[in-house]
Amino acid sequence: MKRTGAQLAVYALEQVGVKFTFGIPGTHTTELYDALDLSEQITPILVNHEGSGAFMAEALSRTSDSIGTLAIVPAAGLTHAMSGIGEAFLDGIPMLVIAGGTRTDTGRHYQLHQFDQVELAKNITKAQFGIKTHNEIIPSIYKAYEIATSGEPGPVFIELPVNLQLFEGEVDEMPAFVPNQDQSQPDPNKIREAVEMLKKAENPMLFVGWGAVDASDLTVELAEMLAAPVATTLQGKSAFPNTHPLYTSVGLGASSKPSAQWALKKHDMMLAVATRFAEIATGSYGLDPPKNLVHVDINSDVFDKNFKSEISIEGDATQVIKAIIDELKRDSYTHNRSLESITAKLKEKNEKYFSEWLKGKKDNIVSPGYFFKALKVQLDKDAYLVIDDGKHTFLASELFPVDLPRHFISPTDFNCMGYCVPGAIATKLGNPEQQVAAIVGDGAFMMTGLEMTTAVNYGLPVMFFIFNDGELGQISQFQKVPLNSKTCSVLGEINFEGLAAGTGVAYVKIANDHESEKQIAKAIDLSNNGQPVLIEVKIDYSKKTMLTKGVIKVNLKRFPFKEKIRFIARSLKRHIIG
Ligand SMILES: Cc1ncc(C[n+]2csc(CCOP(=O)(O)OP(=O)(O)O)c2C)c(N)n1
Ligand SMILES: [Mg+2]
Numbered sequence: 349m350k351r352t353g354a355q356l357a358v359y360a361l362e363q364v365g366v367k368f369t370f371g372i373p374g375t376h377t378t379e380l381y382d383a384l385d386l387s388e389q390i391t392p393i394l395v396n397h398e399g400s401g402a403f404m405a406e407a408l409s410r411t412s413d414s415i416g417t418l419a420i421v422p423a424a425g426l427t428h429a430m431s432g433i434g435e436a437f438l439d440g441i442p443m444l445v446i447a448g449g450t451r452t453d454t455g456r457h458y459q460l461h462q463f464d465q466v467e468l469a470k471n472i473t474k475a476q477f478g479i480k481t482h483n484e485i486i487p488s489i490y491k492a493y494e495i496a497t498s499g500e501p502g503p504v505f506i507e508l509p510v511n512l513q514l515f516e517g518e519v520d521e522m523p524a525f526v527p528n529q530d531q532s533q534p535d536p537n538k539i540r541e542a543v544e545m546l547k548k549a550e551n552p553m554l555f556v557g558w559g560a561v562d563a564s565d566l567t568v569e570l571a572e573m574l575a576a577p578v579a580t581t582l583q584g585k586s587a588f589p590n591t592h593p594l595y596t597s598v599g600l601g602a603s604s605k606p607s608a609q610w611a612l613k614k615h616d617m618m619l620a621v622a623t624r625f626a627e628i629a630t631g632s633y634g635l636d637p638p639k640n641l642v643h644v645d646i647n648s649d650v651f652d653k654n655f656k657s658e659i660s661i662e663g664d665a666t667q668v669i670k671a672i673i674d675e676l677k678r679d680s681y682t683h684n685r686s687l688e689s690i691t692a693k694l695k696e697k698n699e700k701y702f703s704e705w706l707k708g709k710k711d712n713i714v715s716p717g718y719f720f721k722a723l724k725v726q727l728d729k730d731a732y733l734v735i736d737d738g739k740h741t742f743l744a745s746e747l748f749p750v751d752l753p754r755h756f757i758s759p760t761d762f763n764c765m766g767y768c769v770p771g772a773i774a775t776k777l778g779n780p781e782q783q784v785a786a787i788v789g790d791g792a793f794m795m796t797g798l799e800m801t802t803a804v805n806y807g808l809p810v811m812f813f814i815f816n817d818g819e820l821g822q823i824s825q826f827q828k829v830p831l832n833s834k835t836c837s838v839l840g841e842i843n844f845e846g847l848a849a850g851t852g853v854a855y856v857k858i859a860n861d862h863e864s865e866k867q868i869a870k871a872i873d874l875s876n877n878g879q880p881v882l883i884e885v886k887i888d889y890s891k892k893t894m895l896t897k898g899v900i901k902v903n904l905k906r907f908p909f910k911e912k913i914r915f916i917a918r919s920l921k922r923h924i925i926g
Contacts, residue, residue, distance in 0.1 A: 351519055352634045353485055353512030354383035357446065360489035361387045363525035366444070367414040368777060369393065370401035371429075374421030376448030378462060379513040384419065393777070393806065398425045400799045402432020402443075403759075403767045404774035409441045410757045411732060412778030415496065417444040422507070423463035430472060433503045437472050438761040439558060439583055440647075442501035445473065449509035452480070470506035476505040482517025490525050498528065499750070500559070500647040534644075534663030541659050541838055542619070542642045549617035549640065551685070552576040556601055557629070558583035559622025559646060560665035564753045567621070568592060570673050575687040576619075577694060578609035579604060581629040582745055584622065586756040593691035596698070598745040600638075603631020603898025605746060607697035615639060615813035619672075621645070622665045625654040626761050631895060635903030644668045694779030696874040700894055705891065708863035712887040719858070720747035722865045723785065725811075726872055729781035730755065732775045732783060738769035738789035739821040742893040769812060773799060776808040783875060786812045790839055791820040797847065803880040804852040811875045812853070813889040814844060825889070825896060830915055832922035844884040854881040 351359075357380060373381040384392040395401040398420050405416025416436075420429055425555045426447050436443040450459040471625045475495045477488040483507070492504040546552055554576050556567055564587055571578050578588045579596045588595055595606035600612060618638040622645055623629055623713045633654060643650075643657035644665065651660040661668055702865050705717025720743070720822035733748060750756040757775070759767035772786035788797075793814050803810050815821075824837035830920070848855035854874045858867040867883065874881045904912065 349425070349519060349522070350516045351482070351522075352379060352383070352514065352516050353482055353508060354379040354514075356482060356519065356522075357489060357513070358383040358387050358390065359522060360486045361417065361444070362387060362448075364490065364493040365414050366390050366417045367412075368408060368774075369402045369417045369419040369446070370395050370774070371398060371419040371425065372401070372421065373419075374425065374448065374461070376422050376450065376510040377419060377509070377513070378854050380419055380446070380448065380508065392419060394605065395800070395802055396799050398428035399431045399766065400770035400796045400802070401436065402429040402445075403770040403796070404777075405443050406432045406436045406441050407734065407757060407767075407771035408775040408778045409436070409443055411754050411775045414778070415442050415444055415493065416774070420445070420447050422448050422461035423449055423465055423468070424461055426465055426468060426505075430765065433472050434762040435720070435764055436503040437474070440500045440502060440520045442901075443495040443503035444496060445503055446468070447505070447506045447507050448513065449478070449507040449510045452509045453511045465507050465847060466505065472503070473505040474502040475734045478507045478508075479512065481508065482512060482519050485512070486519070486523060493525070494528055503590070509581070519768075531664075531667070534661050534668045536660040536671070536899060538661045539671045539675055540669070543672055543679070545617060545640055545642060545659065545766050546574060546619065546672070546676070546725065547679070552617045552619060553611050553615035554578040555618060555620040555623055555638075556582070556584050556587045556665075557581040557621070557623035558587065558671070560584060560638055561587040561753045563621075563666040563669050564667040566673060570669055572687075573673065573676055573681065573683070575683045575685040575690055577607070577690065579608045581623050581626070581760070582741070582758060586750045586753050587622075589751040589753055593680060593695065596694060597894075599629060599631055599895065599898075600625075601615065601631045601633075601635030601898060602901050603634055603895045605698065605894055606703070607694045607702050610649060610693060610697055611785050618642070620644065624650040628760055628763070630654070631898040632902050634898050645655065647654055656806060676731040691789070702747065710888065711860050713860060714858050714864060714885050715861050715888050716743045716747055716891070718861045719864050719885065719887070720744070722868050724748055724863070726868050727785060728783050731785060732757075732772075732779060734758075734772035734775050734784065734786045736788040736792035737763050737822075738763045738792055738815075739817075739825065739889055739896075740787050740789045740815040740887070740892065741822075742895040744787050746893055765789075766793040767791060769796045770799045772810045772812065773803045773808055776803070776810045777806065783872065784810045786810055788812065788814055789821060789844060790814055790816045790818065794839070794842070798851065800851040800853050800880060805877075807878065809875040809878050809880050811871050811881050811883060813871075813883045813885055815885050816842075816844065817887050817889045821889045824901075825892070832926075834921065844882060848882040854879045856881060858883060858885045868894055
């Protein structure tokens with residue numbers, strides 16, 4: 349049968365369940381875009397910048413059941429998109445990146461956008477496909493989807509040359525997509541060993557990451573069977589209900605909340621699932637090696653990288669946790685700890701920590717504690733929170749409890765500013781019935797904030813809360829004490845009301861603590877009535893988060909003695925003499 353390459357590609361994308369593509373068309377993708385437009389299943393979404401498009405694809409994969417997909421022009425589209433592809437690559441998020449390719453049938457050189465894209469994509473995607481014939485298109489997209497969604501998921505790159513898209517070619521068949529059912533099981537001997545260790549432990553603790561996000565119910569069951577406190581990574585914050593009495597904090601070590609520090613101090617055995625003990629999760633590796641570590645991950649590369657494990661189990665989080673629960677049940681295991689005293693201690697520590705953020709309402713600025721309290725009370729229980737990277741990230745992670753899996757997302761290990769506005773738009777696209785609140789710093793907002801026009805164009809009533817401190821706050825705070833300067837971390841004046849008007853979103857301002865509740869209610873009301881809304885929050889960043897305190901503490905401690913003296917002397921000199 350004869351089909352154009354564009355038709356074949358769209359057929360394959362439909363078969364693997366794609367619902368949206370993100371990107372900007374160019375001469376190398378107009379046929380693809382036309383075929384996408386004719387699809388009843390797929391809607392191609394126009395973005396302002398492919399970097400935003402990639403953040404959108406990433407966020408759609410995180411918060412919905414269809415895979416985030418890019419449709420971009422060769423080279424320039426790919427280099428722009430790399431920020432979001434990097435997020436997906438380091439956080440294990442499935443994504444399909446379809447780029448047009450220059451003509452392969454003319455023998456011409458120095459074509460527009462001509463570049464070795466496959467080579468460019470190598471360090472930032474799980475696999476790359478440079479398609480050469482019509483017959484390769486469907487099988488390549490199926491294979492790409494399988495790679496993107498299996499093992500540790502990730503982005504996969506596909507180059508589709510423009511001549512294949514444009515012209516008809518003969519294909520042998522149009523096969524339907526049949527998902528690979530192969531599910532390798534975790535090693536039963538290792539499960540047994542882990543169970544023996546859990547049974548012997550006096551104070552086990554769980555630490556879970558994003559890879560366990562769909563195992564939340566099982567993790568709750570296991571934590572309750574063990575009476576074990578639970579901490580999560582930042583990506584994995586929603587992998588365990590934050591209002592559960594056994595939940596402690598995001599992070600492990602000096603940068604985690606006091607409840608997690610208490611549990612860590614007491615633990616004599618740790619079951620870590622789907623975490624790499626990366627820098628953010630551990631607050632710059634600010635903890636002693638976990639005791640009797642059982643490390644579970646789908647990617648065996650992560651074992652023994654940062655902390656040595658006693659037992660490592662390669663496998664999917666859901667399967668491994670289920671297998672452990674089944675074995676414990678078979679042994680009729682019951683713990684002999686006092687669940688009440690453990691949960692009472694965690695409650696006391698968590699409540700005390702939160703109360704430190706509520707030290708009296710201010711008249712001229714917004715305190716993070718009152719803000720997040722009011723936001724939590726007023727948002728629906730199934731609202732999504734999308735965060736960017738900065739000081740606001742850690743405030744949200746410490747002060748806003750999230751109970752439903754995948755309902756809190758943030759750019760974490762690749763840590764790319766600019767994620768939030770596009771990420772929130774895609775989250776709303778994938779979840780039109782749920783509220784979506786974006787929490788973004790003023791600096792990060794300046795990177796991709798104009799994408800609010802996409803929310804307007806597609807009728808997506810996201811609430812964009814901008815924490816306006818006039819600075820790149822997370823960085824300026826680290827400059828202030830040691831350097832007594834804020835080099836390149838003070839932003840110019842930004843007229844957010846003007847930006848709202850210019851992009852067609854509603855505008856609400858929160859200037860002090862007395863206004864928080866009323867203005868949040870107003871924003872939610874506007875959003876519930878179909879209006880995207882920018883909420884400017886005059887935020888008070890004077891109080892440090894645990895993350896900040898912990899990172900400063902552990903890093904300074906590690907400085908060589910002479911360097912420590914030099915830093916302290918320089919700081920004193922700059923603060924005294926200037
Ligand atoms: C693409 C990119 N550039 C620079 C950084 C370094 N960085 C991390 S947080 C931060 C400050 C963010 O400022 P803002 O968005 O205003 O958030 P705030 O910290 O003030 O809440 C910077 C510059 C980064 N993570 N990503
Ligand atoms: Mg800021």
